[in-house]
Amino acid sequence: MKYWLMKSEPDVYGIDHLKAKGKPDIWEGCRNYTVRNFMRDQMQPGDKALFYHSNAKPSGVVGIMRITSEGYPDPHQFDPKSKYYDAKSPQDNPRWLAVDVEHVETFNRVIPLSELKETPGLQDMAVVQRGQRLSVMPVTEAEWEIVLELAKKSL
């Protein structure tokens, strides 16, 4: 089982949206080849992911979800009315993938990016690296454990 961190803007789709869904929902709209390759080659049902709110006040980790599907073609790439439409993606060889995720837990607090940056053991975590813009990135088991400990801590 692998661990991930997945970013979304809470104004667009936050952890409350996923929780309210009450069942697996599609994680759609990833339009980056590195992320596509993660979904194609590495993500498996049962993997767990940190839900990260970006462009938020503050930005940070807000909870946990579970991956419930393998990567499959993101239907929005074929929908001309969708903002995720990609006219260059062949129907028979889809360029973009999505996965299904389900809500597991919402933390009692947001763990802000600034706190991740100052926490010993997380200095190599992908999300704290300068210029790191991937919306999906791997998390090591050690980093996962540390973040879960932070989540338990009250301020």
Add this chain to the structure above:
DNA sequence: GCCAACGTTGGC
């Protein structure tokens, strides 16, 4: 709203 970082596109 600014702007640094960096992925993607397209001219050559």
Add this chain to the structure above:
DNA sequence: GCCAACGTTGGC
């Protein structure tokens, strides 16, 4: 295949 221009992300 290089690389400049452009677009997007996302912290601040």
